[in-house]
Amino acid sequence: MDLDKYFVKSELIPAIIQDVKTNQVLMLAYMNRESLKKTLETGQTWFWSRSRGELWNKGATSGHIQRVVEIYSDCDDDTLLITVEQVGNACHTGEYSCFFNKVKFE
């Protein structure tokens, strides 16, 4: 499978992770070619950690893995949307989704 088109603009592509049951957005993380390849091969999410500079299999330590249901790319192939079955919580803080901080405005 040709993954080149996802890495034209950058070596990392942002992947939005969405709960397939509720459509809740759980997190965003980055994939390099190898992590996308491993995600496709294993059916679980793999990312590239920018802070640690290493590949990580989400949930490998915590058990909170994400089983991939569908993968979509956007109209210009520079973002992925991945629907998953989330085991446990997506966020390392213990929250189900990473997006629990509401920004006040207007």
Place this chain on the structure above:
Amino acid sequence: MDLDKYFVKSELIPAIIQDVKTNQVLMLAYMNRESLKKTLETGQTWFWSRSRGELWNKGATSGHIQRVVEIYSDCDDDTLLITVEQVGNACHTGEYSCFFNKVKFE
């Protein structure tokens, strides 16, 4: 309002745009400090176009604006999730969401 914390890692923060009614993910685009400020002030989405190198008010040309309902930041303040009321289609291709390409796997 202190926006500095959203721009520690990068001058651009990715913003996931989600339909508030259906929870469908519509698009991902990038905000710099000025576009986030304008989004907060106007209640419509403003982004930074990396390809054109300019600020854009989503829908200013097409009429397909996005009215901001809620804004969330993630656990480490490097991604935004914005729920919107979408007028017309989110994608410039005429699709409602930019994520219409299904990636085949396994």
